[in-house]
Amino acid sequence: xxxxxxxxxxxxxxxxxxxxxxxxxxxxxxxxxxxxxxxxxxxxxxxxxxxxxxxxxxxxxxxxxxxxxxxxxxxxxxxxxxxxxxxxxxxxxxxxxxxxxxxxxxxxxxxxxxxxxxxxxxxxxxxxxxxxxxxxxxxxxxxxxxxxxxxxxxxxxxxxxxxxxxxxxxxxxxxxxxxxxxxxxxxxxxxxxxxxxxxxxxxxxxxxxxxxxxxxxxxxxxxxxxxxxxxxxxxxxxx
Amino acid sequence: xxxxxxxxxxxxxxxxxxxxxxxxxxxxxxxxxxxxxxxxxxxxxxxxxxxxxxxxxxxxxxxxxxxxxxxxxxxxxxxxxxxxxxxxxxxxxxxxxxxxxxxxxxxxxxxxxxxxxxxxxxxxxxxxxxxxxxxxxxxxxxxxxxxxxxxxxxxxxxxxxxxxxxxxxxxxxxxxxxxxxxxxxxxxxxxxxxxxxxxxxxxxxxxxxxxxxxxxxxxxxxxxxxxxxxxxxxxxxxxxxxxxxxxxxxxxxxxxxxxxxxxxxxxxxxxxxxxxxxxxxxxxxxxxxxxxxxxxxxxxxxxxxxxxxxxxxxxxxxxxxxxxxxxxxxxxxxxxxxxxxxxxxxxxxxxxxxxxxxxxxxxxxxxxxxxxxxxxxxxxxxxxxxxxx
Numbered sequence: 353x354x355x356x357x358x359x360x361x362x363x364x365x366x367x368x369x370x371x372x373x374x375x376x377x378x379x380x381x382x383x384x385x386x387x388x389x390x391x392x393x394x395x396x397x398x399x400x401x402x403x404x405x406x407x408x409x410x411x412x413x414x415x416x417x418x419x420x421x422x423x424x425x426x427x428x429x430x431x432x433x434x435x436x437x438x439x440x441x442x443x444x445x446x447x448x449x450x451x452x453x454x455x456x457x458x459x460x461x462x463x464x465x466x467x468x469x470x471x472x473x474x475x476x477x478x479x480x481x482x483x484x485x486x487x488x489x490x491x492x493x494x495x496x497x498x499x500x501x502x503x504x505x506x507x508x509x510x511x512x513x514x515x516x517x518x519x520x521x522x523x524x525x526x527x528x529x530x531x532x533x534x535x536x537x538x539x540x541x542x543x544x545x546x547x548x549x550x551x552x553x554x555x556x557x558x559x560x561x562x563x564x565x566x567x568x569x570x571x572x573x574x575x576x577x578x579x580x581x582x583x584x585x586x587x588x589x590x591x
Numbered sequence: 592x593x594x595x596x597x598x599x600x601x602x603x604x605x606x607x608x609x610x611x612x613x614x615x616x617x618x619x620x621x622x623x624x625x626x627x628x629x630x631x632x633x634x635x636x637x638x639x640x641x642x643x644x645x646x647x648x649x650x651x652x653x654x655x656x657x658x659x660x661x662x663x664x665x666x667x668x669x670x671x672x673x674x675x676x677x678x679x680x681x682x683x684x685x686x687x688x689x690x691x692x693x694x695x696x697x698x699x700x701x702x703x704x705x706x707x708x709x710x711x712x713x714x715x716x717x718x719x720x721x722x723x724x725x726x727x728x729x730x731x732x733x734x735x736x737x738x739x740x741x742x743x744x745x746x747x748x749x750x751x752x753x754x755x756x757x758x759x760x761x762x763x764x765x766x767x768x769x770x771x772x773x774x775x776x777x778x779x780x781x782x783x784x785x786x787x788x789x790x791x792x793x794x795x796x797x798x799x800x801x802x803x804x805x806x807x808x809x810x811x812x813x814x815x816x817x818x819x820x821x822x823x824x825x826x827x828x829x830x831x832x833x834x835x836x837x838x839x840x841x842x843x844x845x846x847x848x849x850x851x852x853x854x855x856x857x858x859x860x861x862x863x864x865x866x867x868x869x870x871x872x873x874x875x876x877x878x879x880x881x882x883x884x885x886x887x888x889x890x891x892x893x894x895x896x897x898x899x900x901x902x903x904x905x906x907x908x909x910x911x912x913x914x915x916x917x918x919x920x921x922x923x924x925x926x927x928x929x930x931x932x933x934x935x936x937x938x939x940x941x942x943x944x945x946x947x948x949x950x951x952x953x954x955x956x957x958x959x960x961x962x963x964x965x966x967x968x969x970x971x972x973x974x975x976x977x978x979x980x
Contacts, residue, residue, distance in 0.1 A: 397698075450662060455693060455754075456702065503757035528752070529761040560750050560762065562698025 370480030370496050373514065378473040380519040380548055385410040385579050389419075389572040394461045395564035403459050404571075412471060413584040424459065428589045431469050439589035446589050461566040462558040466506055467535070474498065474512075477505055488522045491515050507534065518542065518549040533559050540567075546575045598890040605863075612859050613898030619852035620899050620951045621907040623845045624944055628911065628937035629919070630841060634834050635938050637774075638827055643716040644775040646826040647685070648807035651675060654817045656689070656801050658777075664691045664704065668799040672815035675803050683809045685714040686800035688790050692753035694783060695762075696741050703737075704782050705753055707790030714806045717778065721769030722786045729789060730768030734779025738770045745770055751783065756795040763793070774933070853958045856895050860962045864888060871966060872974025885963045892959015896952040911939060 385408070392403045404420040414431040418424045426441035436449045454466040471477060478498035486493050498510040509531065513523035520542055526535040541553035550573060557565035582588060602609045642648075656667035668688055671679065678684035688707040693700055708715075710723040722730050731751070733741070743749060745767050752762040765785070773779055791797050805811055807823075814820050864871070874884055918934035 450665075453662070455691075457700070500759070503755075503759060506754070506758060506760050508759045529755060529759045530763060532750075532762040534752070534760060534762060558700070560695035560752065561700050 367482040367484070368494065370482045370498075371475065373482060373494060373496065373519075374475045374478065374480040374498070376519050377512075377514055377521065378475045381521075382473050383548075383575040385575070385577055387572075387574045387577055387579070388570055390568060390570045392459070392461055392463075393567040393569065394459065395566070396460055397563065401460070403461075408579050408583055410579055410584065414469075415583050415588065416468075418459075429468075430584065430586060430589055432584060434469070436465055436469055437586060437589060444590075446586060457558075462535070462556045462561065462563070463566060463568075467556075470506075474510075477501060478510065485516075486513060488513055488515075491522065492517070493522055515542075515549070520549040520551060522551075535559060545573055548575070595887070595890055598887045598894065601863075601887075602891055602894055608859065609895075609898070612855055612895050613902055615855045616852045616895055616899035616951065616955060617903040617907075619845075619849045620903040620947065621910075622848055624903075624907065624939065624947050625911070625914075625937065626841055626845055627943050627947070628939040629935060630834065630838050631940065631943065632935055632937035634831070636936065637830055637834065640774045641827060641830055642807065642823060644773050645715070645778050645804075646823050647714050647804040648809050649805045649811055649820060649822045650826060651684075651803040651805075651811075651814070651818045651820050653801055654819060661691070664689055664801075667801045668796050669801075669817050670799050671803070672818065674812040674815060675818070676798070678805070678809065678812065679709055679803065682713060683806045685709050685712040685804050686787060687802045687804065688787055688794075688796060688799060689801040690753050690790060690794055690796075692751055692783070694741060695750040695752065696743060699741075701741060702781070705751065705790060706782055706784050707787035708784055709787045714804055717773075717784065718769060718771050719784070719786075722784065724768075728766040728768075729763055729785065731765045732769045732771060732784040733767060734776075734782065735770055735772050736776065736779045737782060738767070740780070743767050753794065755793070761793060849954070852899075853954060856892055856955055857958045857962060860888060860892055860959050863891070864962055864965065868969075868974050871969060872971045872976075875969070875971040876975060881967055881969070884966050885960070888963040888966070889956060889960040893952065893956040895959070896955030899951055899955065900948050911937070915939070
């Protein structure tokens with residue numbers, strides 16, 4: 353028993369501090385601004401669909417434009433803080449998405465509007481504890497358990513697997529308040545772009561639904577670029 | 592008097608043609624009464640079901656709640672004021688907490704409204720006893736339409752997801768404790784009912800509600816701050832408006848049917864006057880006034896109306912009595928957009944039958960009169976020669 357306790361203390365002492373690790377992950381992940389062209393491969397009950405988007409983000413503002421398929425081309429989304437608007441060219445209308453509508457899936461994918469609106473930095477929202485180490489695709493990882501600092505967070509608990517060397521999240525699970533796993537994200541590919549590691553291929557799964565999930569592939573990315581402030585306004589949705 | 596006698600003799604003489612005209616008009620007559628009775632029955636049944644299952648003796652809504660605006664549901668809950676809470680505790684009202692959520696079943700995701708209802712209750716006919724009797728699991732009650740949509744049966748499990756009062760996601764497995772048969776679609780489709788106490792615990796919204804339904808006959812207490820009271824009359828107004836719309840559509844069909852029957856009488860009269868022009872000439876030549884001749888023909892037409900009413904009564908009365916007792920199966924059930932039972936029981940009032948009878952008599956008489964106006968211009972000599980104006 354004493355040996356077991358000694359081993360536990362030994363290993364605990366060798367685990368990095370969760371909060372400081374989370375700060376370093378945020379530092380690596382967070383950029384002042386970015387432009388991304390990505391495709392979402394959505395595997396549903398009726399087959400596979402691919403949606404291409406171009407998104408601009410800066411701080412807690414984001415602007416997304418659908419590039420394909422033809423049916424959804426021209427649809428735009430604007431996120432300003434906690435508010436989200438959608439513009440559809442067919443109706444030429446801008447609709448505000450709020451309340452429980454934020455929980456609905458984006459274009460039938462495994463991601464909800466809420467997931468897309470998430471604050472990219474985890475440290476201000478969660479307290480982290482490093483619970484162990486593991487490996488994913490032969491990459492050594494730290495396993496962190498995250499607990500929300502305040503009760504008003506959509507996912508009160510998370511578990512993340514962080515590449516020890518690259519400080520990038522390779523796997524993530526999001527849990528409900530009662531501990532039920534709700535969402536899972538698995539990184540399939542990472543790239544060294546503009547002096548930082550970027551997850552360029554990620555599979556998101558809504559664990560309460562069946563299906564192969566939604567594969568998010570970054571085709572082009574520009575980081576810390578200058579974006580005209582006018583882009584993050586409602587007027588830009590109709591342009 | 593002689594004109595009436597002559598008219599009756601002519602009708603008897605026309606034989607089968609008289610009966611056919613009367614029968615054609617009676618069909619329209621019976622169809623109108625049937626249709627109106629059916630709508631009246633639908634109206635009564637829908638109102639009764641809506642009161643029994645949803646509206647009760649009126650509802651208190653918490654401020655900001657709008658059942659037609661899903662965006663209001665997120666924050667539509669308030670602590671029950673003392674006056675209303677007392678009614679709920681004494682069983683004179685039932686509290687309902689509405690929380691938007693999602694059901695995951697067989698890999699599908701269905702947005703729903705989670706409705707917590709205080710149990711046990713006798714205010715509404717919702718069979719909440721199944722929720723009260725259930726122990727252990729999180730029991731839920733579904734409407735038959737909702738259960739069909741989710742493809743679940745009693746004792747099946749589904750996953751419920753919602754957000755608590757702070758906005759955090761939570762999810763739990765729930766067991767289908769019961770499936771209710773109701774014609775009120777607004778408490779069935781897209782809704783999952785569960786015990787109020789459990790929903791309060793799951794969401795952290797203790798002693799809060801969105802809607803409070805009063806038992807019929809209970810006097811509403813003074814409206815507390817943050818709540819609004821809506822009478823049953825107000826709550827039924829949408830349903831009445833919907834039925835009114837359907838009444839207009841059905842009326843057009845009846846008018847067409849009625850016009851066809853009247854056209855048959857009109858044609859008969861035109862043909863009759865043309866065929867009997869020598870007879871008309873003879874009657875005028877013998878000293879009968881044109882007015883009396885017109886009256887004779889008009890009376891003949893009016894008798895068609897009486898005949899239609901009598902014939903209609905002969906085969907309509909047993910038909911209506913049968914339908915009142917056994918109802919009429921309606922395909923589609925409650926998919927009509929309002930509380931429609933799968934079996935409809937038409938309801939006929941004395942006013943409806945009397946009104947329709949008078950309408951048939953007046954219009955049949957008027958339609959019979961129209962072709963006779965030509966008699967005014969008729970010269971007896973021409974008529975005797977078989978010439979027509």
